[in-house]
Amino acid sequence: MVSECQSACTFSHSQLLHSGAVLSALQTMAFFTHQVIRGLSSSAVRNAAIKHVTIIGGGQMGAGIAQVAATTGHSVVLVDTNEEILKKSAKGIEGSLKRVVKKKFADKPDAGAEFIAKVMANVSISTDAASVVGSTDLVLEAIVENLKIKQGLFGALDKVAPAHTIFASNTSSLPITDIASSTSRLDRFGGLHFFNPVPMMKLVEVIGTSATSQDTFDSLLAFSKALGKTPVSCKVRSSGIPYDTIHYVHHMPFRSIRLHERGHGSKEDIDIAMKLGAGYPMGPFELLDYVGLDTAKFIMDGWVEKDPGNPLMQPSEMLNKLVAEGKFGKKTGEGFYKYK
Ligand SMILES: CCCCCCCCCCCCC[C@H](O)CC(=O)SCCNC(=O)CCNC(=O)[C@H](O)C(C)(C)COP(=O)(O)OP(=O)(O)OC[C@H]1O[C@@H](n2cnc3c(N)ncnc32)[C@H](O)[C@@H]1OP(=O)(O)O
């Protein structure tokens, strides 16, 4: 296991060429050595730039984030529950890189192949998160949208990750404060909300809770920029859900399912109306299939659990039936539409 000092004190050759950087490097080394000797008073540790990232969950989002992080020169460990899933994630990343290469290296196939090999060399895989977080700067979680499972994961990793490691969740709908409550690093916990498909979508919502330190928030903003994304800052609202886009992104499919269930319009017509009338790239049912109906159900179930008496927040029979039949949308070949 790489110790915190080893990981935090790695400097590139070019950085060391500048005497100012040498001084700053030595000061930083001295600072971290001091912290290690003191037994690491965690909240006093300043965050270094995020270079080494552990991404938990190798599904659509985790694989997409891993691709972008590896492309921008970060060292990435992608974690999932079994080797089969991770092989599929790696294949997905390569497939997506091929689409990028087709445009970027249209007339240079060798350079394209070299680019893919270089990016893939930045990604390693693991089925054991606890054993790989020892030298990581950021643990970014993109597993199922379920509060207890996310809390269990972070609670366990909090005991083994170094003090300087920032934890972040890519949750679509769960309050970061609730997820963070399973750890003792509330000051080093935030949200990084990416959009699907990650390689194409420029936005990242950086979410800070009332306990997130400014240093952590700044590191998450800087990391998002280093990925080539455009971050926006989101503050946790007292009502619970912290995101800016969520109110729009969630309500459109939510209302569309309700309209369709009440017989007010076919899914095809609602999709056409939103694309041609409102300029959306995908209609709400296409979007739900793209996001994953299993994830949409997790979101809905979370809402129902939080606010069971709210007549608006009632389960959707249509969504539940599709999920029960294993029709999760594009990823399984069928959802509201068929993709085979
Ligand atoms: C009552 C119960 C209700 C339940 C309610 C629950 C509601 C919950 C639902 C919301 C969930 C929130 C999820 C999350 O938190 C937030 C989100 O992420 S929301 C999703 C946001 N994303 C979008 O809105 C995507 C919109 N779509 C698009 O932008 C485009 O359609 C597309 C995906 C970019 C694809 O473009 P198309 O033109 O359609 O198709 P192409 O295949 O031709 O692609 C165009 C272009 O893009 C390149 N490309 C596409 N994907 C990738 C990839 N993965 N990797 C690399 N490149 C990619 C492709 O190669 C094309 O390039 P070109 O050839 O044009 O140069």
Ligand SMILES: NC(=O)c1ccc[n+]([C@@H]2O[C@H](COP(=O)([O-])OP(=O)(O)OC[C@H]3O[C@@H](n4cnc5c(N)ncnc54)[C@H](O)[C@@H]3O)[C@@H](O)[C@H]2O)c1
């Ligand atoms: N799908 C989207 O459009 C979208 C967009 C933004 C955010 N999100 C959020 O990102 C997260 C992941 O969504 P997704 O669409 O990538 O889901 P997904 O189902 O494609 O992938 C989730 C992955 O997590 C793995 N996993 C589950 N529990 C795990 C654990 N304990 N340890 C390690 N791996 C585990 C699963 O095996 C799976 O491969 C969710 O919180 C979701 O709300 C999704």
